[in-house]
Amino acid sequence: MALQRELDLDLDPELVWELVTRPDDLAAWLGDEVDLQPVEGAAGRIVDDDGTVRRLVVGEVDTGRRLSWDWWEEGDAEGTRSRVELILDPTEAGTRLRVVEVPLTVEPVAALTPRASASLGRRWNRMLADLELLAMLRSPLLHRV
């Protein structure tokens, strides 16, 4: 159970692997500033496009096939920590890239404004589809807060 995304690319896995590991390529999509070495145990740092700064530690590196890392917000000792996996599978047209992000810990949302809460409610549809939680798709879960 996790957040999942799939992207079909018209590039061979070797080239997609470059996109997800070479510094100049990573900086073009993963965040505004990216320090991520595809080396198991390597520590790094990413500044997201919204300014969020994350620390990371690289987990598994299976060249051309799989890359994983754990990341968490900088200075956020007890905050949200999650594991990201990028999985490359060859297809006829090129490569299917799967992204899986699993929260290891989630920071409690202490005070959501009613407006923010309503906005979350509207977004349930897609989030739950992501998580195959369709059976639970009943907004009262959120609106009874």
Add this chain to the structure above:
Amino acid sequence: MTVPRGRELDLAGPRLEALADPTRRALLGQLAEEGPLSATRLAQGRPISRQAVAKHLQLLESVGLVTSTRSGRETRFDTCPGALRDLAGWLAAASDAWDRRLDRLAARARERAGERAQG
């Protein structure tokens, strides 16, 4: 039973695991609409025993997704919306962030494919 606030942080993974089971999601859905309800009431109309329902509820309670209150001889269960809200908040942010990243990655890949076609 309520989960102490300090434990909240450790429960995201177990909560998602608990939600991976369709029966438990259906139980949560019913509690959200009609709760609080007893295990007996929740077992009605389901192809599983009251004991099996109780086991699912126990698991959901252990990860803080439902609470139970005793009233007389009956234990009634209800959802803990706050726990789901925390997960929903994380999911909303993480989903949006990956959509943006993968849009950029797709654009970069198209550039790369174009370069190769020309070169």
